[in-house]
Amino acid sequence: MFKRLENLPTLQPGDKQRDLLWPITTLGGLALLLWQHTLGLIILIGQLLIDVIYLIRHPIYIPWREISANLYRTGAQALGITALVGFLIGIVISYLSSKQLQLFGADIFIINILGISIIRELGPMLAAILVAGRSGSSMTAQLGVMRVTQELDALTVMGISHSQRLILPKVLGLGIAMPLLVIWTSAIALLGGMVAAELQLGLNYQYFLTALPDSVPIANLWLGLGKGVVCGMVIALIACHFGLRIKPNTESLGEGTTSSVVTAITVVIIIDAIFAIIFSDVGLT
Amino acid sequence: MTNPECIIEIESLSTRFGNLVVHQDINLCVLRGELLTLIGGSGSGKTTLLRQMLGLEQPSQGSVKIFGSSRKDPGFNRQRKKIRSRSGVLFQQGALFSALSVFDNIALPLRELHTLSEEMIRDLVMIKLDMVAIGPEHANKMPAALSGGMIKRIALARALALDPELLFLDEPTAGLDPELSESFVELILALRSEMDLTIVMVTHDLDTLVALSDRIAVLADQQIIVTGTLDEVCNFQHPFTTSFFKSMRHKTDQKNYPEQIWKTVPMPL
Numbered sequence: 001m002f003k004r005l006e007n008l009p010t011l012q013p014g015d016k017q018r019d020l021l022w023p024i025t026t027l028g029g030l031a032l033l034l035w036q037h038t039l040g041l042i043i044l045i046g047q048l049l050i051d052v053i054y055l056i057r058h059p060i061y062i063p064w065r066e067i068s069a070n071l072y073r074t075g076a077q078a079l080g081i082t083a084l085v086g087f088l089i090g091i092v093i094s095y096l097s098s099k100q101l102q103l104f105g106a107d108i109f110i111i112n113i114l115g116i117s118i119i120r121e122l123g124p125m126l127a128a129i130l131v132a133g134r135s136g137s138s139m140t141a142q143l144g145v146m147r148v149t150q151e152l153d154a155l156t157v158m159g160i161s162h163s164q165r166l167i168l169p170k171v172l173g174l175g176i177a178m179p180l181l182v183i184w185t186s187a188i189a190l191l192g193g194m195v196a197a198e199l200q201l202g203l204n205y206q207y208f209l210t211a212l213p214d215s216v217p218i219a220n221l222w223l224g225l226g227k228g229v230v231c232g233m234v235i236a237l238i239a240c241h242f243g244l245r246i247k248p249n250t251e252s253l254g255e256g257t258t259s260s261v262v263t264a265i266t267v268v269i270i271i272d273a274i275f276a277i278i279f280s281d282v283g284l285t
Numbered sequence: 286m287t288n289p290e291c292i293i294e295i296e297s298l299s300t301r302f303g304n305l306v307v308h309q310d311i312n313l314c315v316l317r318g319e320l321l322t323l324i325g326g327s328g329s330g331k332t333t334l335l336r337q338m339l340g341l342e343q344p345s346q347g348s349v350k351i352f353g354s355s356r357k358d359p360g361f362n363r364q365r366k367k368i369r370s371r372s373g374v375l376f377q378q379g380a381l382f383s384a385l386s387v388f389d390n391i392a393l394p395l396r397e398l399h400t401l402s403e404e405m406i407r408d409l410v411m412i413k414l415d416m417v418a419i420g421p422e423h424a425n426k427m428p429a430a431l432s433g434g435m436i437k438r439i440a441l442a443r444a445l446a447l448d449p450e451l452l453f454l455d456e457p458t459a460g461l462d463p464e465l466s467e468s469f470v471e472l473i474l475a476l477r478s479e480m481d482l483t484i485v486m487v488t489h490d491l492d493t494l495v496a497l498s499d500r501i502a503v504l505a506d507q508q509i510i511v512t513g514t515l516d517e518v519c520n521f522q523h524p525f526t527t528s529f530f531k532s533m534r535h536k537t538d539q540k541n542y543p544e545q546i547w548k549t550v551p552m553p554l
Contacts, residue, residue, distance in 0.1 A: 151381075156339075158397065159370065160397060
């Protein structure tokens with residue numbers, strides 16, 4: 001044993017080359033990665049558009065079952081958590097604002113504050129962020145595991161297109177489910193706000209409900225719904241994009257899921273900002 | 286020119302991953318009705334070559350023709366569905382869809398045709414399950430509830446669902462115990478005589494190799510160094526083949542000279 005060790009030549013592990021330009025290469029690598037993601041997303045969107053045209057011409061291939069399954073998984077099963085979060089946020093906002101409003105004796109404006117902020121901003125954003133964390137991660141993980149178990153390859157070999165059978169139903173399903181979830185979240189948040197306003201300010205429920213449509217222009221509701229549709233489809237797209245990029249190993253699976261959720265939430269907030277700028281003169285007067 | 290006998294024709298194919306050359310100038314022809322086994326050391330690119338035959342990966346150079354049509358031909362996309370339904374694949378881990386039951390897994394390729402009635406599909410699925418010796422009581426189980434051997438059998442049933450002419454097997458007996466793998470080999474032999482299949486197989490298992498192969502292609506040094514029958518490949522002089530078949534020679538030697546073994550075994554006291 002020792003003799004053998006003695007006779008062994010001293011083996012050096014391959015030298016890791018120290019690159020002096022590492023800040024530039026790292027930066028360049030990041031920029032390239034961003035470019036790759038953008039390119040990948042654009043290709044994915046293009047592929048989906050081609051699929052939609054194909055399905056319109058051949059309606060027999062429309063994956064109804066998958067769409068309804070996604071609707072149930074991303075929509076119906078998210079009702080509980082969105083309701084809970086919406087209700088609590090509604091109570092908190094109503095409680096804090098009514099304290100401030102009481103100082104000025106402007107109690108009645110609680111309806112305006114709650115109505116505008118929840119229907120226009122908070123409802124869609126809460127729903128979108130919850131869905132991005134909940135459904136986005138599950139979509140990415142699902143596609144990733146299908147890659148690991150070679151199910152994606154099996155689909156390709158059977159001549160079933162991934163985009164048509166897996167991605168399009170997810171994007172459409174979430175595009176339909178999100179606006180419905182937005183309405184649900186906004187309604188529950190308003191309910192929470194109404195309860196808190198009654199307790200804090202003694203504002204009558206009936207008065208709250210009748211004054212709400214007068215103080216909130218209907219455009220805000222459409223804006224919230226529009227945000228829901230766009231955010232829903234974008235979340236599904238990003239989740240699927242990251243899911244398809246996952247390499248067949250566990251490390252990549254965890255990494256892909258994390259970056260999918262982080263990206264989805266960031267993009268949702270960016271979309272919200274874009275909406276706020278574009279529609280800055282709609283529904284506020 | 287396409288040889289009419291060639292179902293798969295690989296012409297001067299090269300594969301590179303970055304600077305790593307995996308295949309260089311590979312030519313291979315899979316004849317109708319034969320069972321070709323692809324062997325080679327780890328990392329020699331067997332699986333990559335199989336994936337290129339399946340169209341899951343693109344070679345860096347060269348072409349793969351299946352049923353006489355290449356990916357580069359115009360009109361290939363139109364033919365793709367037809368080619369898909371003429372070939373079946375058994376993946377190494379089975380790759381059953383974990384969201385679907387056993388029945389739905391086998392029914393999926395049939396449903397994709399959109400021409401069969403639900404009753405017909407049910408009958409066909411039950412026939413395929415029977416072919417791979419899986420009882421009807423397992424039809425409604427989920428893949429997670431099945432043993433490895435059953436998953437392989439069901440994956441084989443799914444690969445055979447459309448009665449393909451061409452079947453790809455990726456390590457069909459890896460991960461099975463000897464008894465199961467023997468019965469799997471018998472199953473493939475039986476199916477082959479029934480269905481007139483052309484089979485391309487990748488395997489490491491010597492017993493499977495000996496029991497099934499008509500021809501063997503050896504992948505080493507980035508090339509197919511030899512193709513031929515078992516004897517031809519066995520006698521081919523190359524470091525890889527000699528070491529690969531060494532253990533098998535032991536076995537055949539032992540079979541041929543049983544009395545010698547008897548002599549070398551110490552006498553029982």
